Amino acid sequence: MPVTLHELARAAGVSVATASRALTGSSHPVNEATKQRILTLAETMGYKPNLIARGLRTERTATVGIIVDSIVSPFTPLIIRGIQDYLQEYHYFSVIINTDRDPAFESRAIDDLIGRSIDGVVHVESRMRGANAVLDLASKPYVFVHRLFSRDDRNSVSVDDNYGACLAVDHLAQLGHRRIAYIGGPGGWDASANRLAGYKDALAKWDLEYSADLVREGNWELQSGFASARYFLRETQRPTAIFAANDLMALGAIYASQDAGLHVPDDVAVVGYDDREIAALSRPTITTVTLPCYSMGQASARLLLDLLNKNTESSPAVVIRGTLIVRESSGDPAGRIPLEHYRSHTTPQRLLADESVKG
Amino acid sequence: MPVTLHELARAAGVSVATASRALTGSSHPVNEATKQRILTLAETMGYKPNLIARGLRTERTATVGIIVDSIVSPFTPLIIRGIQDYLQEYHYFSVIINTDRDPAFESRAIDDLIGRSIDGVVHVESRMRGANAVLDLASKPYVFVHRLFSRDDRNSVSVDDNYGACLAVDHLAQLGHRRIAYIGGPGGWDASANRLAGYKDALAKWDLEYSADLVREGNWELQSGFASARYFLRETQRPTAIFAANDLMALGAIYASQDAGLHVPDDVAVVGYDDREIAALSRPTITTVTLPCYSMGQASARLLLDLLNKNTESSPAVVIRGTLIVRESSGDPAGRIPLEHYRSHTTPQRLLADESVKG
DNA sequence: CTTGACATGGCAAACGTTTGCCGTTACAAT
DNA sequence: ATTGTAACGGCAAACGTTTGCCATGTCAAG
Secondary structure, three states: OOOOHHHHHHHHOOOHHHHHHHHHOOOOOOOHHHHHHHHHHHHHHOOOOOHHHHHHHHOOOOEEEEEEOOOOOOOHHHHHHHHHHHHHHOOOEEEEEEOOOOHHHHHHHHHHHHHOOOOEEEEEEOOOOOOHHHHHOOOOOEEEEEOOOOOOOOOEEEEOHHHHHHHHHHHHHHOOOOOEEEEEOOOOOHHHHHHHHHHHHHHHHOOOOOOHHHEEEOOOOHHHHHHHHHHHHHOOOOOOEEEEOOHHHHHHHHHHHHHOOOOOOOOOEEEEEEOOHHHHHOOOOOEEEEOOHHHHHHHHHHHHHHHHHOOOOOOOOEEEEOOEEOOOOOOOOOOOOOHHHOOOOOOHHHHHOOOEEEO | OOOOHHHHHHHHOOOHHHHHHHHHOOOOOOOHHHHHHHHHHHHHHOOOOOHHHHHHHHOOOOEEEEEEOOOOOOOHHHHHHHHHHHHHHOOOEEEEEEOOOOHHHHHHHHHHHHHOOOOEEEEEEOOOOOOHHHHHOOOOOEEEEEOOOOOOOOOEEEEOHHHHHHHHHHHHHHOOOOOEEEEEOOOOOHHHHHHHHHHHHHHHHOOOOOOHHHEEEOOOOHHHHHHHHHHHHHOOOOOOEEEEOOHHHHHHHHHHHHHOOOOOOOOOEEEEEEOOHHHHHOOOOOEEEEOOHHHHHHHHHHHHHHHHHOOOOOOOOEEEEOOEEOOOOOOOOOOOOOHHHOOOOOOHHHHHOOOEEEO
């Protein structure tokens, strides 16, 4: 039922070849007048190119696959949006595959992607993984987005966790805190190591002594933040500030402080990491370092398009930095929370602001 | 580079026609022995059908488009997952289009979908909209998912908000509350009207008098819940329970109660709606009615596949019911919060549990 | 022995594009 | 007048499938 190139060409009194060239802006010259005639005719007739047929012929589909390990995650959708917004400008399309870390489904999905002859892939993984899946698609350009693992590899986007942790500790030190405790992530995650390193770096920068008594390892969950903070607050010389490696653990630390009869931030200052929605809704709201998901998505799309169009073999590894968002849990000296602080978490503006790109 | 049907056929010593029929399970008979030979050969040679070519020939792509107005929303990803999980079982694929309610981008996206000759569309919209976009794709099977608008239309999935609100008020009445206030959503949304109706229905059921003094209209945001609750609590005969039409306003109500020196739930019980993550993280955790996004996604996919495969003209409208999740803000008599309550919000199990389907 | 039905398999057209190759014309340079 | 170059346009092949149609062989019923 849809109008084809043949019909369009016949209506314009030209061959399909000419019509095709007029529409695609081919390098082959075509008379400007006829070109315009074809274009306007295409408009009026409502011609829409059959992308399936085009894909079959050109073996390029202007489609990239996005493989994510969980679309139900506070971070993934933002990354996806970053990717899609960037792709859109270049008239690329994306197909999202949600694997849920199920290898069987993943390999089936990859087969599907191959069958659809997508042009490239962005792989959004929160965990490290073997390279098995990658091999299958090795012939296609491939870009990684790693939220919790840093990769020195080329063709990858990751986060400068060290820098982010420095930001947090800097802030606390600047407020005058000298005993700053740290609740880290579990072992085996690069993010845990890097944020710990950032914590240490910042301490050194401020000539503060690193003490193992002020560091505990959590598991990203609220309870672990709660337990760790309770431990710190029972010490003879309790810390005046706690930096947690994510917002959930920071919230746990706040609850523990409150249970101990301490006021946040007057008695204990707390800083989190990630800038999840909860950080803007809790009481007090949580000072935190943003995880620049949107920018990461954009950067990965940019990398992939470079790979596709400039025929470069590989792109550099991109590392993105978050920024500090100061809220009540660290700063505001008055105890009472101005109501205006409870703003919507993610407005379009917010997506882009607060995130800076490096590399 | 990938192995084609021709190569496979030649290797098996048959024609492409036979190979095709062996692989696709065509109705045309093919000798069982040769069929097996072809299948195993396909396996060893790593043959993957070119879905582009197949799509060109058959004009069916086993792909459905998912058009969402915002992928950055606490609800959309869960709906998407419901859709994709269901589609996956039937070897369908999906393409997600994020419109951000930008009509220009939306129409471009729809053109793209047409060009890709997708088989059908699931439209996930949180707001009501004109049918303009729909017309363009009218030739394709189309299913709506409406989270905040109910549609009597066929080919649509929506929520039984009336029922959900009843659930909440029932719960409060059962706990002995007789003055139950209501913070509603803004006008113009079906969800607001339906939840209000449910509130009234439940009151009637319990022989409780409806009073306009106990109802205020919020705007879904935390502040409005805060302001509304403060208003209620200043009344000479303050309510002992507050039902808010979403979790954010419920949280605002909790904050207002706490500011007024009242304990939740001992002095004021609060129930929300939606079961967003915050409801499981706040202090106290919030009793709420689930918005069964995952089930809605599944149901819409089922509807669409019915449309595609059974050649039915239309499917019935499906209405899905949420369930009540009792947490501390309404029930727990003791003031202190057991730490175990702070569990991960969305585990795979959770996706399916707590949601019941009707119709 | 004839006929019809069925199992099996191949030929080739078709799906709607893009593009290499060739032909024609116009025009400038020699 | 001849040649070279560029602009313009058409023909037809190709991309990898699926499928209508036809051909052959087999076998059972008449």
